[in-house]
Amino acid sequence: MTKEKKQKWKRNLLVMTTVTGLGFSTFYPGLSIPAAAVEQPDQPLPAEESVSIVQLVVPNDNAKDKLLELGIDLTHRIEEHDGVYEVDAVVTPSEIAMLKTFGINVKETLITENQWNARVEERQSAVQLQASLATSEDTLKVLRANHFTNQSGTFLYLEVKSSSGATASTALKATWTENGEEKSATLSRKVDYGEYLYHYLLLPVSAAPLSVKIESNLGGSATSSVTEWLGQEPKHPKTDYVTDFVDHYMAPNELYERAEKLAKEFPNLVDIIEMPNKTNGYRRLAQAAIGSTTNTTVVVSSKAWGHEGGNDVSVEFRNPGTSNAPLKVTVDGKKILVDLATDSSGKATSTAKQVVDALNAQAGQLVTATTYRGNAGTGVVAPTTVKLTDGLKAPADVSRDPFTVKAIRIGKHRDGSKPGVLGYAQEHAREWVTPLVTIETAERLLRNYAHDSGTRKLVDNLDIFLVPTVNPDGANFSFNDYNMQRKNMTNHCDPTASDPNYRNNWGVDLNRNHSIGSAFDGYIGASTTICTSDTYAGPAENSEPEAKNLVWLADQNPNIKFAMNIHSYGGYFMWSPGAYDANRKTLPRPTAGEEAFYWAVSDIMLNDIQDHRGTVILPSRTGPVPDVLYSAAGNSADYLWYEKGIYAWDFEVGADLWNKDTNRWQAVGFQPTFAEGHEEAMEFSNGLIGMIKVAYNNAKDHQPPSSKATPGNGKYTGPVDVKIDTSEAATVYYTLDGSRPTFQSAKINLSGTREFAETLKIDKTTTINYFSVDAAGNIEKNYNPLGNGKNYNSVTITIK
Template identity: 55%
Template sequence: MKSRKTKKKLIAVSMAAAILLPLQLATVHAASPSTTAKNEAMVVKIHLKNRADLDKLLSYGIDLTENLNQHAGQGMEADAILTKEEIEILQLRGYKTDVISTQHEIQTLRQERQFTVQQEKDLAAAKDKVTILRANYFTSQGGKFLYVEAKTDAGSLNSTVLTATWDKGKNTASGSGGTAALERIEDADVYMYHSMLLPVDTRPSTVNITSSLGGTMEAKVTDWIGGKKPTPGKHYVSDFTDHYMTPTELDQRITKLAKQFSSIAEIVELPYETNGYRRKAQTIIGDQANPASAVVITSKKWGHEGGNSISLQAVKQEGANLPLSIDTKENTIVVKLATDPAGQSSSKAKDVIQKINAEAGSLVTATSFRGSSGEGLVASTEKLKLTDGLKAPESISREPHTMKAIRIGKHRDGSKAGVLLYSQEHAREWVTPLVSVETAERLLRNYSTDKATRKLVNNLDIFIVPSVNPDGATYSFYDYNWQRKNMTNHCGPEKSDPALRNTWGVDLNRNHGTGSVYDGYLGSSTDCQSSVYGGPTEQSEPEAKNLIRLADENPNVKFAMNVHSYGGYFMWPPGAYKALGRETLPRPTAGQEAFFWSASERILQQIKEYRGTTILPGRTGPVPDVLYSAAGNSADALWYNNRIYAWDFEVGADLWNAQERKWEPVGFQPPFEEGHEEAMEFANGLIGMLDVAYDYEHDKKAPTSKLHVKRSMENATLEFSTSEPATIYYTTNNKRPTFSSKKIKISGIREGAEKPVLEQTATVKWFAVDASGNIENHYKPEGKKDNYRSETVKVK
């Protein structure tokens, strides 16, 4: 064993190494605006020896993705967003790395997306042309059916929806017979037409087809002999996404849906406005290569509110012994540098800072460059225009954003079990909002025609938030595609020059108050530049507050799904642990854990049915068991504070390359063809989760349990079994069991229920309670009746 003195020395060295790397990594982001390819960010695979290596990597605060590959006895790999310079630093420390994808590859994806968006705009402006190919009525095996085929010249866009309305016969009102969305039919990636086949009560006279882009056509219904074999109850429409969507598009989409289906949907505006897609305008005067001589200039107003119209110039005066002075005319600031007896410029950065703040402080704030002394001389400059650096078109609002949720349900009064579905806490996860929007579309557009959908909408209260991080997502689309955090800059002057703009923001999935970095949990950082920055305080960010407010104000919410990417994981609380001893947040009871597992299997089966994607068992389970610690995450907040069964999807499972016999990661922003497939299969999963919630709401059957005793010469081991996932509360001290009694817990990581051991004869009293709150034998723990289960266990 090492001496205590030696141990302390090793710990000190380890801490020094852990501190050294983040400081060096931070300097990488300090490159000038003319960043070279050396500082381009990319997705990189880091090879690790063991979990200790991973925890060390977490302590560095680098930008890890959620994709972690573990190999039995052969180490593991973690993906991260790194610059070339950061890669070199890690390699110097002995890490082996492989590049997965570069930022340049995203440009093509952006262009493809913009082409599709422009197509939609052009078609919407001109109205598409709708043609009804066939409108037939027929009977078969005693049933009456309406079959319609229609086509739109905007059919190449998946988001173009055709809706049919029909009457009940001659001289009846249009729409009196019913309404339904048509299903888009394509073959070999070519759009053919839209169609529907539905049972009807009476023979319609006319049918009207309306496109979501404005086109419309009406046709008479004709009799049809023969035709397709009818499949009553099978009409289910899906596939409503054809490009990645910005937060602006997402808001428009769900607002339009709520308006169209106002009887079963509404928009909920969340109370806390975000900071907005906005920045102060900035520039730097002086030589950045010599920090002591550089000055950072920041506008008082936001860039779009006037900051971008400010310009500044430092000029050398002609003459000797001239004083430092400032000329300000409207939005132009001229710094006239002082001269020495030889007529050379002699103004130090600290003097220029003081002078600007004193005489041009109504327009700008001047600060030293990254906390430098300001003792260096300021050189003259060309006229510099301050800019906020934002690249989104002017049509994208810079103002604080009102976050929106679409609430779906026939009864939206809190009387039904609530489900919260939310996505894009991390800005760069472009696929995740598509999962949410696709789910909303399916629920609303299938309501009138699909019995299973109608069952869910009639019996659940569903809240869907497509983008929890609208500001960061906008920044990811238009400025820096790897943006993870929101856009709020909590860094002080030392870390707020324009070259560091991509490092600002708070990780919204680390900003919650349960198991946070401020409570000593691992996987978050207090460094404002870290990719996993937990914020200046717990719950500091409006986006995080909105999510919790939604849960707090709707106590009927019993289930939640946080949709992330990428890696193909399916996880639940606890989500964080402390580094020392790997102490997790309290584990669920064995019964609760069993419910998480049983519900997960149902949901994962729905995902697999789309294209055969299997979420691996090794990537299913509590977060720290299958991934890594994530201090301050939202699922933990919902589970521990609101007792909501909260899961995390990680869409984008690795794809199997059969030729090379290896798994290949898909990334945050895969080609849309892959992103579309991920959206479809995980929307299946969300529908599966709603099925779980429906069964929970309608479960009125109490569980039953059995006690199995295994005796030895010295003790007796107790093992409980239940008819369904249920928590066992028990006593061995002859007291009535209550909700304050001992509970059967999980015996260990990835293990089953614990088995208590009796050292002496005792009477075991217990009861079981399932996830829906049904109690065995209808026992009332706080009542007076003794209809709990009881058995005396003898120990020799």
């Protein structure tokens, strides 16, 4: 398969998921949304199906073309080898059977609904354990408090057991006096094969303390004298950097409870920012599809939210038992009684359309009614009784009200005077690992601050913003109702697509709702017309409160210079441009210098990711989004880069794992076992802190770059290709007409996709005036492009 064909195939895959929409509903395969009420065949309502994530093998072009006609929900992961594509997809059993008839087979099932239920039970067990420990009195037992001196210096060693230590959110802090100065440090938690053993600390000190006080973030405390250790040095890690603060997948309320606790514990280092745009809420109207076939079904929706009274509404269709009776609707409190019309023999004659009209006219204060997905509704309804329900399964302690999204702001100076860094997660609800990256990072920054100079350097000199979940409503729905929920929960569908059997297909893809490179402007990668598409961009750019919150945060904090959008899965590391149009014309590419900076600092972050357990983000999955994945119209990182000038990356956590037994890469999925999810959170927290280090280094960079044109001044017999090299990643501005270069001058760009900097082809005598600017804003030779100075570079190429 040629490179051009591969690119076309990837484009077509994207069009399939965004333009055609969900041709196969999660619940009702084969049903599409009619444009208007028309006479249609009367068919049984399809039964609900479970979903699973599978790896599809697409063997040839014919199968590929057939797949493109269908609206299968694809994940981020696409692999190609030997002309065959392996594509991960979210499918139902009927979809699998249908695909098989076209030669598209399931190679491997990655996760089933039963496995999702097991993940939920695993998470719930951890939550219950955490809750029980939190309500019990936290007691601390100091096992060892020693000091010792060896050839390297004097050290303090502690071992402390907490009665609540079985949960990773339990943190212990040690405080002692050292040469008259109070010192403190966070202890590391030691777990072996799933069993909590103790918390420990090994730290160099300038003088041995006489005593130490241990305090728990749950309120427990203990004091112990410090004695000399006479034996050998304990065999514990020599590092004093503390990690590992998450032990289960966390729902939105848990994430923000943790954030609030951190703010209370570290008031001098943390603020909680409440975003101004509340979400729609984890809530639905109460509904029922009353009937058994498409032409006889009446869809009834409450006017009130389910939890605000809609769930109390009941509807009864009954035969009044008399002949020639008229259709009548009676409302008694929350009970709606529909007496169906009858003929001379007493047989019910009311059609679905007639009942819909009667309900809207006579019970409109409680409900709205429609026929089934625009059906003409000419079939006669049958007597039955139903109670409306919003169908939400979360326990009562999960609020149904609009949610206030929050950011954790960390820094010694949180006033905008320091460079800002932003990490935000879970735009897509089903990506359970991603919030853990932000919480783990917040804990590391705060709990290592007192004793780790590297952490203190970052917190003292940066303004760090972490948003654990952008999409709390969708996340709650994913945890409790439908694990494959990608979007938020706002239903923008018209009545033809608003029956309860579409409940898993409503919502807006928040990473397609932004205003740069959007589907509304003709860019590929989202749907603007199909409200049930998994990449539905919404009714308008920036329509969703969750997207508006991100814009607000960037507007309110212009000091933010770097950002990371954390997604899963597949193990990608990407940056702008993130979208292209139908002709594969991307948004403007970064300059050659900006692209070089993206690559250079990415190396730092990817090495930090690798440090945890050796995970390597592949070169083929590193780079601008369209070059390594696909077009994502209206994504948030593009907004931050093009509108705000923020260097913005995308993590796709969850890199494939090499299976030695099968000799192949194996996908991990959106919701791996927590053991795997934990490792992903640890390694990508490394990467996020790597970005924070990049921001620090950038802020401290005051060294201007230098540049050199090759060849330089001279006489040449024919056309010359001039290359301008820079001492570091820097953008070069130049003129060819002898004029003074400014920020409005031409820039050295890339010579092609994933290629290097372009050269300037000089075919007549030309003077090239130029200067360079690095990512920190340092200008070569301190040249002022806005002034009148002439301390720019200049070479003259003379062509004989």
